[in-house]
Amino acid sequence: MGLFDLFRSRPKNTASVAAERLRIIVMQERKADGRGGHDYLPTMRREILEVIRKYVNVDADAIDIHVTREGEDEVLELSVTLPERDRDAGAERGRADEASSGAD
């Protein structure tokens, strides 16, 4: 490092970015390999996605499945993000139904 380098701004710590990205991708790939102990997770995720897609058009990454430990128990967490537009359309349909039943 020379004199002029002192005036250059330090880039941010890229090594910790690399380590963090790797922790996530390696964990995912181990699960996909069946090394995480839950080799059914990728298949289950795919099947759940298919079922949801019968009713709502969601993206492939809309489903998040995690297995976490809480003391002795393992907890399966499943979260599905529905797209904004479909939810609005569903809500409107619901209101229309109400309105028509009210008229009866």
Next chain:
Amino acid sequence: MSEVIVVTSGKGGVGKTTTSASLAVGLARRGKKVAVIDFDVGLRNLDLIMGCERRVVYDFVNVIQGECTLKQALIKDKRIDTLFVLAASQTRDKDALTKEGVERVLKELDEDGFDYVLCDSPAGIEKGAALAMYFADRAVVVVNPEVSSVRDSDRILGLLASKTRRAEQGGTGVEQHLLLTRYNPERVANGDMMGITDVKDILGIDVIGVIPESEGVLTASNAGVPVILDDASDAGQAYADAVARLCGETLPMRFTEAQKKGFFSRIFGG
């Protein structure tokens, strides 16, 4: 029984052949009878790194296909009498290696009293790499502190845990070690390169050696002298330490801390 050690990595260019050559020399220098086999059929290179490229008459595939005896194909090292090289074939036929053939060669080496057989794996996860690891008792996974190398190493760890004879037998499995190469302590200190702990934590296995990025590695390969024979180079000394750890010794890591720079080099660079 001879111990079979695979040197593997997934990604190419991380230093598998350099490592195989130096570990083989290191073990042989300790008086062990060692064979080092190049599994990279079609892209032979171990012979160049070992400096015996002009003495290759028969190769691994010739032995497997029964075109010569194992004794005829083993090239005796000119520096250490207990070290032998089995070169890869330059054939383009990818099916030249067979599981039965490899098993037969390993059995014969065992009967000939070899203490160690090092298998220098090709890059990738195709047949050559699969066969290089299949019969292994131990694996040295060579990794650079860089994202693609670390990710590929984890794929290899997965294969070692499932696609090897030891994994199929269901016992303790293949004993796995990491060997970091091209390690640059200054860049680690600056936060530009992942450190030993980062790589070790991500992959979850022990580190048997850390080889610093060193000019010695290229000059050694230029000359066909495995870098471990260059006692003056830090990479050579780091390989010697790794060999000692393979043999069960406990040694602290060297060449892993950034050099403290003096006042003048801070101001004027260098």
